[in-house]
Structure formats: C-alpha cells, structure tokens
Amino acid sequence: MDFGTSGCRVSLIDERGVQKFETSVKYTDTREANNKTSSSSSSMTAIWEDALWTSLENIPRETRERIVSVAIDGTSGTVIIVHPESGEPLYKAMMYNEKFEVGAQYLASESCRVPDGHVTRSSTSALSKLAHYFANEHPKPISYKLLHHADWLSYKLHENMGVSDFNNSLKLGFDPGSETYPQWMLDLPFAEALPKTMLPPGARIGVVQNPRAKEFLSNPECIVCTGTTDSVAAFIASGANEPGDACTSLGSTLAWKLISEARVDDASVGIYSHKIGDQYWLVGGACNTGGNILRAFFTNDELQSLTDTIEMENMFELNLFGVRDADFFKSNAGGDFGLEVSDAVKKCESERETCENDAVFLCKIFSSIAKAEKRCYDNANAMGASEKLKKVYTSGGGAANATWCKMRSSCLSIDNKSGSTIDVVASEYTEASYGTALLAKKGYHSR
Ligand code: ADP
Known part of the structure; x- marks a missing residue:
C-alpha cells in the first residue's frame, strides 16, 4: 500500500x-x-x-x-x-x-x-x-x-x-x-x-x-x-536492481536515485543515501526544475504532439548541448538548490522568443532538463558513488516520451568512460505501491 x-x-x-x-x-x-x-x-x-x-x-x-x-x-x-x-x-x-x-x-x-x-x-x-x-x-x-x-x-x-x-x-x-x-x-x-x-x-x-x-x-x-x-518504493518498483542502475522520476520535479556500492551523503547539496538490501546504497537527490517547467508552457497533449514533430538530428543541429545552456539549471547538483521554478520559467519565456517554433523551444527545454539530469549523476559519481551509470529507468509523466528518453540517453552517454551507450527506458512498473x-x-x- x-x-x-x-x-x-x-x-x-x-x-x-x-x-x-x-x-x-x-x-x-x-x-x-x-x-x-x-x-x-x-x-x-x-x-x-x-x-x-x-x-x-x-x-x-x-x-x-x-x-x-x-x-x-x-x-x-x-x-x-x-x-x-x-x-x-x-x-x-x-x-x-x-x-x-x-x-x-x-x-x-x-x-x-x-x-x-x-x-x-x-x-x-x-x-x-x-x-x-x-x-x-x-x-x-x-x-x-x-x-x-x-x-x-x-x-x-x-x-x-x-x-x-x-x-x-x-x-x-x-x-x-x-x-x-x-x-x-x-x-x-x-x-x-x-x-x-x-x-x-x-x-x-x-x-x-x-x-x-x-x-x-x-x-x-x-x-x-x-x-x-x-x-524509495517507486525506485524498487522500477526494476532497477544492481549497482549502476538508476531511476529518474520526471514528474513535477526531477528526482534521481542510483544503486551504488558506496554511501554518499552531502546535505549541503541535498545528496543522501538510503540503505537498500544488505550491501548497497541508494544514492539520490532531487531538483526543483523538472516537468513543472513543461507544464508552464504545454498541456500533456501538446507535449506529445509537438514531440512527434521532433527529429533527433535536429536536436543536435540546435547544438543543445552547448555551453550556452550549461548554466540553465545552475547549481542543480541534486538538491533543492537549483533555480526556483518561477525563475526557470522566466528564463524559458525569454528563450522562447528566440526560437523559430514551439518544437525547437520544446527541444531546448528537454535538452536542458537532460543536462541537469546528467549533472546529477556525474556529481554523484564524482562524490564517490562507486558504480558508473549503466541503465536509467524512468518514472513519472516524462517516462511516456520515448523521443525524450532517446535524447536523454545520448546526453547521459556523452563522455561515458566505459564507451557504451547508457540505456534510458520507461520503468515497467511506476507505482510506489x-x-x-x-x-x-x-x-x-x-x-
Ligand atoms: P507529479 O510529480 O505531479 O505526480 P507526474 O508524474 O504525473 O507528476 O508527471 C507530470 C509531468 O509530466 C508534468 O509536468 C508534465 O509536463 C510531464 N509530462 C506529461 N506528459 C509528457 C510527455 N508526453 N512528455 C514529456 N513530459 C510529459
């Protein structure tokens, strides 16, 4: 229950x-x-x-x-x-x-x-x-x-x-x-x-x-x-079960959790570890800025129909992984320390004016959230979470978006030391129950 x-x-x-x-x-x-x-x-x-x-x-x-x-x-x-x-x-x-x-x-x-x-x-x-x-x-x-x-x-x-x-x-x-x-x-x-x-x-x-x-x-x-x-219950439901498996919840906020052999705690950036099973730690944190930004601009139906018009190649042509976007979610190391949602929405509003259409605008938001997600996992790793990221399960409203999952996979795989692609999949079961x-x-x- x-x-x-x-x-x-x-x-x-x-x-x-x-x-x-x-x-x-x-x-x-x-x-x-x-x-x-x-x-x-x-x-x-x-x-x-x-x-x-x-x-x-x-x-x-x-x-x-x-x-x-x-x-x-x-x-x-x-x-x-x-x-x-x-x-x-x-x-x-x-x-x-x-x-x-x-x-x-x-x-x-x-x-x-x-x-x-x-x-x-x-x-x-x-x-x-x-x-x-x-x-x-x-x-x-x-x-x-x-x-x-x-x-x-x-x-x-x-x-x-x-x-x-x-x-x-x-x-x-x-x-x-x-x-x-x-x-x-x-x-x-x-x-x-x-x-x-x-x-x-x-x-x-x-x-x-x-x-x-x-x-x-x-x-x-x-x-x-x-x-x-x-x-933690939603994490257990996701199917993630070995070190290097993670689950990102893309609901109103972005919450992430990663199974690690080492415990990582830093209250100053909101990263903490739950014990999971007999030998592993569930390292995790959250950002303010997740789906609530999408919701400020688009209904769920609009999100899906706009997504259907997005070509993956176009995303890269837009150079969404460029330095310019890097401070969009500044200091989102994983705690509730990122931009306040209202500031992020304001930033998006001004960005929208520079975009040729809403699909491009949506791409920018998707890629910025993907980058915030990458930063969370990179930080956890830099702080000693023992295992490299292998697979990311996804729960919450954003999990339904296969195109965004692909984009997140490309983003998370950049500079991946093992050289392999990090799979991003929707969780089979998303309910905490x-x-x-x-x-x-x-x-x-x-x-
Ligand atoms: P909550 O945390 O409020 O329970 P949900 O898990 O229901 O949230 O997720 C809702 C979020 O998912 C909304 O912010 C919405 O913008 C986002 N969302 C819904 N459908 C899609 C979609 N097709 N693509 C991307 N994001 C979506």
Whole structure:
C-alpha cells in the first residue's frame, strides 16, 4: 500500500511478482485538514485512516482472504506524535514539506550537539518536528511516541508500538550504516519518543492484530512487514536492481536515485543515501526544475504532439548541448538548490522568443532538463558513488516520451568512460505501491 500526497494505492502481486489487482482511493478534501486537531474526523490522520479501510474494502473478499503479507509506504518526513499505549494522535500530523523553525532552532542549540550540516538540521526534518512538539506543544506529564506516516498506518494493522524502518528513519537521524541512533540523539531530552525497533525495509513485524484490520485481512497468518518511503518504493518498483542502475522520476520535479556500492551523503547539496538490501546504497537527490517547467508552457497533449514533430538530428543541429545552456539549471547538483521554478520559467519565456517554433523551444527545454539530469549523476559519481551509470529507468509523466528518453540517453552517454551507450527506458512498473508489494513479498519469504 502506498500513501502518497493525494491518495492511497494498493497493488496486489502474486508469488512471481506479477500484479494481479490494483485499487486506489483519493483522499477526501485535504485543504483544511491539517489545521484540524487530531481528534477531528476531518484531520489528516482521520483521512488517511479512512483511505486505509476503504482501499482494503475495495479488494474483492475472495482475494482479500488470500493476502499473506502487507507492507505500507508513506511520504518521507511526515510524522505523527501519538499516545504510547493507544497510538492515538496527540497533535496534528506534521507534513513532509512543513517547516518547523522552532524545532530546528532547538536542535541548533549547543546542548543538543547535532553535527553541523546534519540532515536533521533542516526545519522539515522529522527530528525538527519532534523537537517542535517537545519545545512548543508538549503537555509535560504525558509521554508520547513519534511514528512516521507509514509506521502509523502499519501500526493500525499490527499494533506494535515504536516500529520503524531504516528508510523512513533517515530524516529522523537514524544511521543506517551502524544501524543505531547516534549517541547525541539518545541524549536528547525527548529520546524516549524515538521508535525503538528499527528494521530494514521488507522485514516481518508481526501478524495482523487490530480487530478492524482483521475484518479485511482475514487470513489469520497474514503478516505486516516494514515498508519504506514513497520515493524509495517507486525506485524498487522500477526494476532497477544492481549497482549502476538508476531511476529518474520526471514528474513535477526531477528526482534521481542510483544503486551504488558506496554511501554518499552531502546535505549541503541535498545528496543522501538510503540503505537498500544488505550491501548497497541508494544514492539520490532531487531538483526543483523538472516537468513543472513543461507544464508552464504545454498541456500533456501538446507535449506529445509537438514531440512527434521532433527529429533527433535536429536536436543536435540546435547544438543543445552547448555551453550556452550549461548554466540553465545552475547549481542543480541534486538538491533543492537549483533555480526556483518561477525563475526557470522566466528564463524559458525569454528563450522562447528566440526560437523559430514551439518544437525547437520544446527541444531546448528537454535538452536542458537532460543536462541537469546528467549533472546529477556525474556529481554523484564524482562524490564517490562507486558504480558508473549503466541503465536509467524512468518514472513519472516524462517516462511516456520515448523521443525524450532517446535524447536523454545520448546526453547521459556523452563522455561515458566505459564507451557504451547508457540505456534510458520507461520503468515497467511506476507505482510506489508495486515496489512496496515487493517488500511485503520479501518479508514473507524471510520467515
Ligand atoms: P507529479 O510529480 O505531479 O505526480 P507526474 O508524474 O504525473 O507528476 O508527471 C507530470 C509531468 O509530466 C508534468 O509536468 C508534465 O509536463 C510531464 N509530462 C506529461 N506528459 C509528457 C510527455 N508526453 N512528455 C514529456 N513530459 C510529459
């Protein structure tokens, strides 16, 4: 099950990993939900819980009875503060993109000993959210626990308090290398609230316990396994599985991930590594400037019909890989540090006037995004990601564009040390829910 920003999607797969059933539920109106207290039936947590039960109910009964393992992914960095016994939310859900400056300031105080440049220093980090609750909202006599979005929803099934996974916990400060919290975290005055049981993604937590959940997951041996974040789940779904395989998500933003033998972390440019499997790292980052620029100028239909008029040779005649374009996405080393979207759109507007037609203009945007993508992978490599890029899977709206994929392949292959062409392909499965179903399968077989 994937709990994204706008809805929940379920993928059911069989023993061989073939998807047999899919269903999705859009969240009811969430515009005001995050201003509601946790006890309100229109709060974010209530909306998520509704989507959980509704989507399980949507699965035909005879299929539901055969489910043997479930895992859930959620948006990374979204956290919920809950009562340690009942699991009931004590505060509004703190969303992945919400900034909690008070919490970040608290963590910046000398007594906390958070290392400079550490991922948790960001005001959107899960730890800043916990510090915010401690410093601002916490009624002192009550104890509380932090759960990530995915943890809380799977808690609704297994009812073991304080279980999380290595991927969701990265922004909390957990170190997947040593598989422990750093000592400075354990010394924080609210350390008691941290998840106690930390497992790799796709590990067995326990059988379904909650009576409501048992109504839908009626197989008494059905287990719940740890999930991951929504973006790692989408990566797992893509089919990428060995060092040098990567996946670029060309949705509104450009997010990239590369399987590497070495871990690469640099919060100053937004590059960080998730642990994947027993021995590899998933090095990745994101840019502001992806499909949202295309959307500022073209509808999806226009994009496709204009693309059909583009000749690959023309792209090269346009010298799109020239120096002139090189600073278009300046400093897009992989973090949210590139041009602001509005600036990039302004830049495109002035560029449009110099183009003889819209097809040429579109080529320029395509090639500029391709170059930003190349820079992301080149940087990861320069920073020590051990494997050279071999194959790039693609998800998101841009994956449908085969011409753009070809162009990206040419761009990514420039100066490729191995001399071979880097294949750019659309991912077979693009839904995060499918990747999370693979984790549920892994957990089932680890018994
Ligand atoms: P989101 O991140 O918003 O979920 P999607 O994964 O749905 O985004 O991708 C939407 C993006 O894909 C849009 O910005 C759109 O411009 C782009 N897109 C859609 N169709 C095409 C196409 N045929 N070629 C290139 N880009 C496309």
